[in-house]
Amino acid sequence: MKISNSIYFLIGGILIFSAAGCTSNKISSGKKLIWSDEFNGRGLPDSSKWNYEVGGDGYGNQEAQFYTKDRLENARMEDGNLVIEARKENWEKNKYTSARLLTRGKFSFQYGTVEVRAKLPKGRGTWPAIWMMSENMKEWPDDGELDIMEHVGFNQGYIHASVHTKKYNHIQGTQKTDTLIIKDVSEKFHVYKVDWTPEKIDVYIDEQKFFTYENKEKTYEAWPFDQPYFIILNQAVGGFWGGKEGIDDSIFPQKYYIDYVRVYQNK
Numbered sequence: 001m002k003i004s005n006s007i008y009f010l011i012g013g014i015l016i017f018s019a020a021g022c023t024s025n026k027i028s029s030g031k032k033l034i035w036s037d038e039f040n041g042r043g044l045p046d047s048s049k050w051n052y053e054v055g056g057d058g059y060g061n062q063e064a065q066f067y068t069k070d071r072l073e074n075a076r077m078e079d080g081n082l083v084i085e086a087r088k089e090n091w092e093k094n095k096y097t098s099a100r101l102l103t104r105g106k107f108s109f110q111y112g113t114v115e116v117r118a119k120l121p122k123g124r125g126t127w128p129a130i131w132m133m134s135e136n137m138k139e140w141p142d143d144g145e146l147d148i149m150e151h152v153g154f155n156q157g158y159i160h161a162s163v164h165t166k167k168y169n170h171i172q173g174t175q176k177t178d179t180l181i182i183k184d185v186s187e188k189f190h191v192y193k194v195d196w197t198p199e200k201i202d203v204y205i206d207e208q209k210f211f212t213y214e215n216k217e218k219t220y221e222a223w224p225f226d227q228p229y230f231i232i233l234n235q236a237v238g239g240f241w242g243g244k245e246g247i248d249d250s251i252f253p254q255k256y257y258i259d260y261v262r263v264y265q266n267k
Helices: none
Strands: 014-016 031-037 052-053 066-068 076-077 079-089 094-098 100-102 112-119 126-134 143-148 158-164 176-181 190-196 202-206 206-212 229-237 254-266
Touching: 066 229, 079 229, 094 229, 112 126, 112 143, 143 190, 143 202, 158 202, 158 206, 176 206, 229 254
Parallel strands: 014 176, 066 094
Antiparallel strands: 031 254, 052 100, 076 079, 079 094, 079 254, 100 229, 112 190, 112 254, 126 143, 126 229, 143 158, 158 176, 190 202, 202 206
């Protein structure tokens, strides 16, 4: 999920992969669960684990939604899932509402494995994401961004993973990214996973690896990922990328379901 004006260029090949709703990835016995949210309660998300981004200023992407806080209509636990719901409704100067949850200030970590089991919204104008940024972010993209999953509704089933750094970012058209096609992302749950080490970042869907970024240059400009990062879950509406082909108002409300978020590190 980008935070500046976005023109997107896919780099690398596109893989096509379909799975019958894999429920979980296998974690080796050498991994220890250090943080999780299973979303088994009801009502608002756990405030001991999640903060909210609040506002409707477009977030550098000309996004159309207003992100609300503590509003069940936009973010709630329900039937064992976190539901992030984008709605067509006027809110301050915006025509849509949604939610962006983040662990900043509550949980961050350096290196490890993140698993998120999710079912994505569908329709032109939707833009859900699972991503990470530096707890000590001072300037974007210098301090890095890791996008585990992005999906834009006008290109149904195309899942994107990317990293952004000072040297490699979409402003310059140099960002490192790749794509995997999963035909039923809005009908079934899939597991989105990143393995992050000092040497490289690997991104998977249901154990199918489709993106790797290696720490080859050993410079901060190319690899700012040796510091604690926090997790972000959100559903944007429109924007330079999500709204590239417009917004279909007939699709709303759209629900983004997250079954769990789990973070592991080596024992």
